[in-house]
Amino acid sequence: MSIIIDETTALLVQGITGREGTFHTRQAVEYGTRVVAGVTPGKGGELVDGIPVYDTVMEAVRQKQPNASVIFVPPSFAADAIMEAADAGIPWVVCISEGIPTLDMVRVVPFLKSKGCRLIGPNCPGIISPGKAKIGIMPGRIHRAGPVGVISRSGTLTYEVVFQLTERGIGQSTCIGIGGDPIIGTHFVDCLQLFEADSETEAVVLIGEIGGSAEEEAAFFVRDHMKKPVIGFVAGTTAPPGRRMGHAGAIISGGKGTAAEKIASWERAGITVCKSPAEIGATVEKAMANRRLQA
Amino acid sequence: MKIHEYQAKKILSDFGVPIPQGGVAESPKEAGEICAQLGKPVVVKAQIHAGGRGKGGGVKIASSPEEAERITSSMLGMQLVTPQTPPQGVKVRKVLVEEGVKIQKELYLGVVIDRTAAMPVMMASESGGMEIEEVAATAPEKILKIHVEPGLGLLSFQARKIAFGLGLPPALIPVGTRLLDSLFRAFTDKDCSLAEINPLVMVEDGRLLALDAKMNFDDNALFRHPEIRELRDVAEEDPLEVEATRYQINYIKLDGNIGCMVNGAGLAMATMDIIKLCGGDPANFLDVGGGASAEQVENAFRILLSDPNVKAVLINIFGGILRCDVLAQGVIEAASKLEVKVPVVVRLEGTNVEKGRSLLRSSGLNFTVASGMRDAAEKSVELARTHNLTY
Secondary structure, eight states: OOSSOOTTOEEEEETTTSHHHHHHHHHHHHHTOEEEEEEOTTOTTOEETTEEEESSHHHHHHHHOOSEEEEOSOHHHHHHHHHHHHHTTOSEEEEOOOOOOHHHHHHHHHHHHHHTOEEEOSSSOEEEETTTEEEESSOGGGOOEEEEEEEESOSHHHHHHHHHHHHTTOOEEEEEEOOSSSSOSSOHHHHHHHHHHOSSOOEEEEEEESSSSHHHHHHHHHHHHOOSOEEEEEEOTTSOSOOOOHHHHHHHHTTOOOHHHHHHHHHHTTOEEOSSGGGHHHHHHHHHHHHHHHO | OBOOHHHHHHHHHHTTOOOOSEEEESSHHHHHHHHHHHTSOEEEEEOOSSSOTGGGTOEEEESSHHHHHHHHHHHTTOEEOOTTSOTTOEEOOOEEEEEOOOEEEEEEEEEEEETTTTEEEEEEESSOGGGHHHHHHHOGGGSEEEEOOTTTOSOHHHHHHHHHHTTOOGGGHHHHHHHHHHHHHHHHHTTEEEEEEEEEEEETTSOEEEOSEEEEEOGGGGGGOHHHHTTOOGGGSOHHHHHHHHTTOEEEEOSSSEEEEESSHHHHHHHHHHHHHTTOOBSEEEEOOSSOOHHHHHHHHHHHHTSTTOOEEEEEEEEEEEEHHHHHHHHHHHHHHTTOOSOEEEEEEEETHHHHHHHHHTTOSSEEEEOSHHHHHHHHHHHHHHHHHHO
């Protein structure tokens, strides 16, 4: 098994006729993802590599019944594209677009809730279930199917971690980049919950970074609900303090947000924290070997 | 994006927030004139983007136009050092000259985005001014927080809850609730990431005034606010950082001597972390972007090399979909064009990585090819150390 996407996923690409949209559609198809339709307003009736393009998401849903959508539209139109997908009844939307205004996302979140739609991102590399389907911009070939779930706030750092795992022969069940923006659709906790319930996943790698309080929330979930081993890394231990948002920033975070605090909360929750980003693959290998010994 | 106090006050005032009378001066003469016009004692406030100005001598009282001139002439051009500036301080180029008021009580008001709740939150406290930091640290429960649905705006009962919570006297409740509504509308209409009035003061003559104000804006929303983009003061920013933004490169200057060029912010931070773990010091944070084209690499190279402290460069690019031979070619072209004098350690990963590495090795330039992050960090730390000795 894997989480969220697999070989049965039928994908819609919003912004399929754009440069990025076309390029990554090809990459996804090459990887084996079933891309059933694309949407670009005003380009309905065209074909991209034989994939039919529609003017609206609703029309694409009527004709091709996609059950996931990926968004490659410019940031000023991305919030609207997410809501269009939700309105058409698509259950999972992955938004790659970077640079969406925060207040646009504030309006998107309650809209999605009212439609029962789940969002990954924005400003994220996407999601991949190796050997099954790939929705996003990550390089497919560095992945390998296997038992480790990967959840990350970052893009290329996720590739680095996956690369270290694959190099050691450790495959992945699903890798999710949840995105680095202040407001995102799917959080660490949502993914942890899915991985804990997934029969194929044996361990989870959590890649956090400084800022916000997502890591601290993940720590509580791991402590109270996770039986599978969790291995973590927090980027930004050496980032200089500052760039602070005046008094209000410090107040809302309640003093949270530094790497040291995040690492401490993870260690308290029983997460194995890697000090060096070069050690993540080896640490996962060790954790899995220990687990096998105990079993 | 940040703006100055006087600019933030002008915006808030346009939305109906009462502010003190006064004006901006760029010369002592102007400051004297503003004081004379007001006809009463004034406060001269240095305009820099950092806070904590009072502690650094950037806020002074003048009882006459002559005194206002004198204070302004000593303030303009000075390097103002506050707890929030770099150690060398920031040069003062403008001052705000405002009526002095008799303060009865200092309150705090702020609006930010609460990431977890995914909506704006308005915060208020009876302890304003410099005390707010202590309240936040020691008794955060004393800060009143109201989440506001931006589609609905600040509802009247929410505004009343805050106004009464602040202990405003009954006569000031209507003024107070209007002020709160104005502040929230300014926050959403202008796509702020922060809007803060600290302190909001109750004055002896019965007025409620925004004595200091701070607004930061969401960079991602600036495309729809040309009027805000005009308020940018590049003199307040690091010139290298300003140049970097022009090429959409995310660059932050630091104090070390290993220049870093990485694609992706998370990997860039992780690269800095591992340099430190290996005993070195990063000279900068630099994210060339996920794609990292040859042109971006050249721009990034030029920017990080303009820092004279850089003794070695570490390039860590996880190519992803980008082919490593193409990237290596870009690095070689940029390095030869810019006549790079310092040793450069390159760690590439991605499609065609072997081809990319051999291109670098055979380029005849001073490249050290590394495999893996740890190897790259160790090599650059060592080279920075030895290069430091030879020059």
